[in-house]
Amino acid sequence: MSNYYRKFVSSILQSLESAIIVCSVEGEITELNRTAEFLLDLSREELIGKSIESIRTKLGSIIDLLSDAIRIGETITLTDQHFDAFGEKHFDVRITPLREEKRKRLSGVILSLDDITRRKKLEQELKSREQLAALGEMSAKVAHEIRNPITIIGGFVKRILASSDREKTEEYARILMDELQRLDGIVGEVLEISRRKSRPSEEEFDLVSVTREILAGFEEKATTENVKLVLYAKEDRIEYYGNKDRIKQVIINLVQNAIEASDKAGQVLITLERRIDCVSFSAKNGGKTIPEETLKRIFEPFFTTKTLGTGLGLSICKKIVEEHGGEIHASSGMEGTVFTFTLPTKKFGRFELEKDTDS
Known part of the structure; x- marks a missing residue:
């Protein structure tokens, strides 16, 4: 019966697709399967009884982890490992201490190498397809946004060519300039959203005074929309260390959206607050409730509920805030x-930077 079970266990070991190498606590190879022989390009006879150090040239620093697994008595798992000796192949590695049931002591360690090369290639191919699909969707949306002003420009160019009225020609020229600026804005937004994330340049500035300047700039628009702008800040100054122009871009976008979304005779409440480890900005309007499904997608590039607009404003805001290590939500x-x-002031705050030059 003992021989039967020994052969049964050996049969299972040999049929496994993973490469299995068993070592004693002294580092002597006591067992391995056919997959391991094929992978190492060495026969069972050449390896049994030899030190695991004899195959260090193939397994590299993984050998050092065998003694670590025995020392701590816990399984060590490594994913997506590459070994120069095995070419382009990638492996998931598992190092498991081998225990004796009766004595409950460690008698060795099992090294398992699972070839994941095919799976990795499939994942990379899938990722590539997803990126191509996203690029195609983005290209289609950009083309759609650009087509409208191009159509308008083409129409007014024809009118200019057919008109001898100077006043009309000047009027058409102004419309052309507006549409060209609109095109330039679309291109700028697309370039901004596609730009790689980077740590922004930093300067010290006062968020309260910056917000006041922005609200003053929107005063005329708010009056036209019959909307009241209200700023609430407990402190007269809230110092922050970051990219002033990009943070202004976020505030401008949120204030403008809040005004446009407000009910007539409504109010936009801007709140600035210094907390323990961060500064907080919020823009609240009393307009229509946004459905939950829309809120989930509101920061996605090109997603918009407006008739006009690229749908890039909020996604750019999200990108800028995240560049500063912050978060944005609705x-x-x-x-x-x-x-x-x-x-966060802990990462970018002036006082924290003075304490920790590595931040």
Whole structure:
């Protein structure tokens, strides 16, 4: 019966697709399967009884982890490992201490190498297809956004060519300039959203005064829309260390959206707050409630519920905030819609930077 079970276990070991190498606590190879022989290009006779160090040239630093697994008595798992000796192949590696049931002590260690090369190639191919699909979708949306102003420009160029009226020609020229600026804005937004994330340049500035300047700039628009702008800040100054122009871009976008989304005779409440480890900015309006499904997608590139617009404004805001190590989110209910972003002072705050030059 003992021989039967020994042969049965050996049969299972030899049929495994993973390469299995068993070592004693002294580092002597005591067992391996056919997959391991094929992988190492060495026969069983050449390896049994030899030191595991004899195949260091093939397994590299993995050999050192065998003694670590025995020392701590725990399984060590490594994913997506590459060995120069095996060419382009990639492996998941598992090093498991081998225990004796009766004595409950470690008698060795099992090294398992699972070839994941095919799976990795499939994952890379799938990722490549997803990127191509995303690129195709983005290209289609950009083409759609650009086509409208191009059509308008083409129409007014024909009118200019057919008109001898100077006043009409000047009017058409102004419309052409507006559409060209619109085209330039679309291209700028697309370039911004496709730009690689990077650590922004930093300078010290006061968020409260920056916000006041922006609100003053929107005063005329708010009056036209019959919307009241209200700023609430407990402190007169809230110092921050980051990219002033890019943070202004976020605030401008959120304030503008809040004004446009407000009910007539409504109010936009801007709140600035210094917390323990961050600064917080929120823009609240009393417009229509945004459905949950829309909120989930509202920061996606090209997603918009407006008739005009690229749908890139909020995704650019998200990108800028995340570049500063912050977070942005939106919520909507019966009391209104609130867009909030927080910027960590621990990472970018001036006082923290003075304490830790590595931040």
